[in-house]
Amino acid sequence: MVKEELHITVPNVFRCPISLDVMKSPVSLCTGVTYDRSSIQQWLESGHDTCPATMQVLPSKDIIPNLTLHRLINLWIQSSTLRPGANSPRLLPATSPAISGVRANLLMEKIESQCCVESLSKVSEFVSYCEENRRFVVRFDGFVEVVAGVLTSKCVEIEALEMAVSILDLILSENGVKERLNKLILKSNRESSFLSAIVFILQNGSPDSKVKSVRVLDSVALDSESKRRISDSQDLISVLLQLLQTNDDNNSQSLNDAVTSILITISVTRSIKSTLIENGVVDILSNSMTEKSLKLLATLSSCSEGRSAISSNPKCAAAVVEKLLKVSRAATEDGVAVLWSVCCLKREEKVKEAVVKGNGVTKILVIMQREGEGRVKMMCRDLVKALRAACKDMCLGSYETKTTHIRPC
The missing domain is CATH 3.30.40.10 (Zinc/RING finger domain, C3HC4 (zinc finger))
Structure with a gap:
């Protein structure tokens, strides 16, 4: 039976x-x-x-x-x-939306010739279902090129652009996709139209589409040349900084993080850092301090223009101090690097006062005690020495930076 x-x-x-x-x-x-x-x-x-x-x-x-x-x-x-x-x-599992090789060809032809929103929607549904589907389309000859072509075409329909970035965002982790996009977009004459499409989405798209478009942009910034090309787009930089500046309850934290991430990615040369600084990025970050903000500030503080901008805004140092020990270990180390740059290299007295007023000395001592020998502990020791003069009302004068405990005040 x-x-x-x-x-x-x-x-x-x-x-x-x-x-x-x-x-x-x-x-x-x-x-x-x-x-x-x-x-x-x-x-x-x-x-x-x-x-x-x-x-x-x-x-x-x-x-x-x-x-x-x-x-x-x-x-x-x-x-x-x-x-x-x-x-x-x-x-x-629930039934997967099926796409045969023939059907995939037909959809790609419609997308390539008409920027067809309906066809893009069907492809988006298919790739969003499971990893196996994403692997299928990536292996399909010409798929990545056709979808990327939507962002570099004269198609201005926002729905089509949003669908395209959604599909690309889903397949970014698949083998070779980032490299193919980099070659297709930033190493060809399509660069300008691609960046214009990203700007258009950032200005007119949904919050979710904005996050995905920034992630796609970040994924193609694979080398110094690509990063320079992205940073050379003044319209793009302005829109990115505007999104950070106007970030409120209507924008998700994921959008804030995505924008900050791409700014970190492209901040590889002094000229790029100077461009961001001239556009007021330090003041913007001071008003909304996150872990990624600390990373970007640490990157900017490696150049003299960055240290000057941070020093001229005591609110920035106070915001950094406030985050110490409340964020991840890596972010705390970024915060220490920022304070070390402006207090020990720049030696700005107003910044030192802001650090002391924010109980920064105690936090730095705690960080120093938990660190082994290394760069972070060295910076903490330098900071303690640099802040002595600003701590006249604190019992820090006899503190030795090599002790293993913190004396109560």
């Missing part, structure tokens, strides 16, 4: 984005994404500070039980209970 086998299709919303198994204890992060408790706890306990699905830096690692989803999963499990004597069910 043939045994009966039951296949159950599992709704995607019931699967953990990490394990891909049905969630036993669904919990949500502050980003709104829900995971199985054991999977996300393992991720966070491994030292990660980002949401695995969005890669957004987490301002809080608190997890909240998703009771509604938990009840729905339990009801679904109860409704799927097997009758006595049946085999254990085999769980299958």
Whole structure:
């Protein structure tokens, strides 16, 4: 007698984005994404500070039980209970949207000739479904070139541009895609139209499309020449800085982080750093200090123009001090580098006063104690010495930088 086998299709919303198994204890992060408790706890306990699905830096690692989803999963499990004597069910994923080679060719032809939004939408649905689909399209001859061509064509329909960056954003991690895009766009005569399309999306697209367009832009900045070409676009730089300056509740933190990341990426030469500084990037970062802001400030502080700009804005140093020990270890080290540059190299007295008033000395001492011998500890020692004169009212005069404890004031 043939045994009966039951296949159950599992709704995607019931699967953990990490394990891909049905969630036993669904919990949500502050980003709104829900995971199985054991999977996300393992991720966070491994030292990660980002949401695995969005890669957004987490301002809080608190997890909240998703009771509604938990009840729905339990009801679904109860409704799927097997009758006595049946085999254990085999769980299958939801049906994948299918695209054959012939269908893919037809879609590509429509996209290439008409910038067809409908065809782009179908391709976007296909590649967003699973990694296997993304690998399929990347291997498909001419696919990357056709989608990238939407951004370099005369097509000005915002929906088509948004679909194109969404597709490219999904396949960026596939082997060779970034290099192909770099060659197609920034090492050809299509550079100007590509950058214009990015500017257009940043000015008129949805917040999600803006994030994706910046990520695509960041991905093609693979070498110094590409970074220079991007930084030479004054319109693009102006729009990026404007997005940072106007970042508020209407813009997600992921957009802020994406913009700051591309500015970090292109800040490889003194001329590029000077361009950003002249456009007021230091003042902008001072008003919204994040971990990536600290990284960008540390990069800018490596040149004299950057140190001067930071020194002329005591609010900047105060914002850096306020973040120390409240951010990741790497970001704290970036903060120390910024303070060392302006207090020890620039020797700006007003900045020293701002650091002291913000309880910066105590924080620097704590950082110095937890560090082994190395660059960060050296900078902390230099900072303690440089700040002595500004600490007349603090009992720091007899402090020796090689001691292993902190004396209470």
